[in-house]
Amino acid sequence: MITSEPVGEWFWEPAPLVDPADGGVLRAVGLLSGLADVLVACGLVTGEGSGSVVLSDRRAMASPLFSLHNVRVEPGAGFGAGVAAAAEQAAAVQLLPDRLLTLSLKLPGEWTEYGIGRRAEKLFTARVEVWGEGAVLLVLSTYADIWLTQDLRERPQPEVAADNAPRIAAALNQISKLTESEIDPGDATKHARPTPDGFADLLVEGAEYDDSWGTFEVPVRWKRLMRLVPGGSAAEDYESSTEHPVRYARVRLGEQVVGYLWAAIGDEAAGYEPRTAAGDAAFEAGVPWVLSLRSLRLRGFDPLAALSELLGTPDSGGSGSAVERTVYEAASLDALEELSGRY
Structure with a gap:
C-alpha cells in the first residue's frame, strides 16, 4: 500500500563542511x-522525478530567502542536473551562519508484486x-509497505518483502559508503520500525498499531485533501463517511487514474478518494470534484444522483481530469479506500 506520510526514514550525517x-x-547537489x-x-526508482531548492534564515523559516519547487528531473539527465541550476541561484544569496539550504527530490519507483508490475x-x-555553520544531514523516506513482512492492514506478505526488502537493504548500505557515515534509522512510525538494513520483521515483532492504514x-489523506479545497470541509458537503456500500467512478488525468468519485447507497454520503500511488x-485533481459535489448538494441532488450527474464530464476548471462513465460498486467505503491506496 502507498501512503502520503513516510512508512519509514533513515538519516546520515556526513562530515561537516570546511x-x-x-x-x-x-x-x-553531489550528495543528492x-x-x-x-x-x-x-x-528502486525509475530515473525521473521532481526537485525543490529552499534557502531560509532559520529565524524566519516561513519566509524563505530563495525557493523553487517542482523542478523537473528527466531520465538520463542525471538527478543533479535539474536541481543544480536552481541551487546555483540559491548560492548567489549565500549560505551564511543561521541559514539552511535544503535540496529535495520526489522519486517515482516501480516494483513487482505477486508477478504484477x-x-x-x-x-x-x-x-x-x-x-x-557547516553541518550536513541526508534523509531518505519511503512511502510504501512493500518492504514489510505484513501490510498496513496486518496481513502477512512475506513473499512481497522477500522480493523487495533486499534491494532497500543494499541501497542503505551503499548510501552509508557514499556518505562515509553511519546510518541512523528514524524512530518507529505509525506503520513500522526502520532498522539499519530496512525494517523490523512485523511477523515476529507485531505491528505497534492495529490497522495503521485505516486508523x-x-x-491524514482526507485532511490533506480538505486543506486544498477552498473553504475546507464545508457544512454544505455530503457526509464524508458511511457504513453502506458505495458506487464509484474512476477519475482520470490523461491516461492515469488519480482517484475515485463515490456515493453511498443508502445514506447522504459522497466524496473523492485520492489514488495515493498517483x-x-x-490530491490536486480531487479539488474540483469535491467542489462539484458541494454544488450539486446545494442544488438538492442526492449522492447517487450527484455521481450520475458527473459521469463522463471533464473538470470545468481546466485541470484536465475527467470522470469516467463506467460505475463500479464496492461493498464498503473502507474497501474503496483500500483500493485507492494499493495501486
Missing part, C-alpha cells in the same frame, strides 16, 4: 545526486540539509 560559503551547494544514483542502480509516483523522497493514513496529482 567552508560552507564555498562548498555548501556543490556538496548538497549520489543517493539518487544508488536508488537507480538498486532498481506496480508503480508509485512518490515511492521515495530524498532530502539534504546544509547548515550555514492513521485514511484520516502522487500529489491525486
Whole structure:
C-alpha cells in the first residue's frame, strides 16, 4: 500500500563542511545526486522525478530567502542536473551562519508484486540539509509497505518483502559508503520500525498499531485533501463517511487514474478518494470534484444522483481530469479506500 506520510526514514550525517560559503551547494547537489544514483542502480526508482531548492534564515523559516519547487528531473539527465541550476541561484544569496539550504527530490519507483508490475509516483523522497555553520544531514523516506513482512492492514506478505526488502537493504548500505557515515534509522512510525538494513520483521515483532492504514493514513489523506479545497470541509458537503456500500467512478488525468468519485447507497454520503500511488496529482485533481459535489448538494441532488450527474464530464476548471462513465460498486467505503491506496 502507498501512503502520503513516510512508512519509514533513515538519516546520515556526513562530515561537516570546511567552508560552507564555498562548498555548501556543490556538496548538497553531489550528495543528492549520489543517493539518487544508488536508488537507480538498486532498481528502486525509475530515473525521473521532481526537485525543490529552499534557502531560509532559520529565524524566519516561513519566509524563505530563495525557493523553487517542482523542478523537473528527466531520465538520463542525471538527478543533479535539474536541481543544480536552481541551487546555483540559491548560492548567489549565500549560505551564511543561521541559514539552511535544503535540496529535495520526489522519486517515482516501480516494483513487482505477486508477478504484477506496480508503480508509485512518490515511492521515495530524498532530502539534504546544509547548515550555514557547516553541518550536513541526508534523509531518505519511503512511502510504501512493500518492504514489510505484513501490510498496513496486518496481513502477512512475506513473499512481497522477500522480493523487495533486499534491494532497500543494499541501497542503505551503499548510501552509508557514499556518505562515509553511519546510518541512523528514524524512530518507529505509525506503520513500522526502520532498522539499519530496512525494517523490523512485523511477523515476529507485531505491528505497534492495529490497522495503521485505516486508523492513521485514511484520516491524514482526507485532511490533506480538505486543506486544498477552498473553504475546507464545508457544512454544505455530503457526509464524508458511511457504513453502506458505495458506487464509484474512476477519475482520470490523461491516461492515469488519480482517484475515485463515490456515493453511498443508502445514506447522504459522497466524496473523492485520492489514488495515493498517483502522487500529489491525486490530491490536486480531487479539488474540483469535491467542489462539484458541494454544488450539486446545494442544488438538492442526492449522492447517487450527484455521481450520475458527473459521469463522463471533464473538470470545468481546466485541470484536465475527467470522470469516467463506467460505475463500479464496492461493498464498503473502507474497501474503496483500500483500493485507492494499493495501486
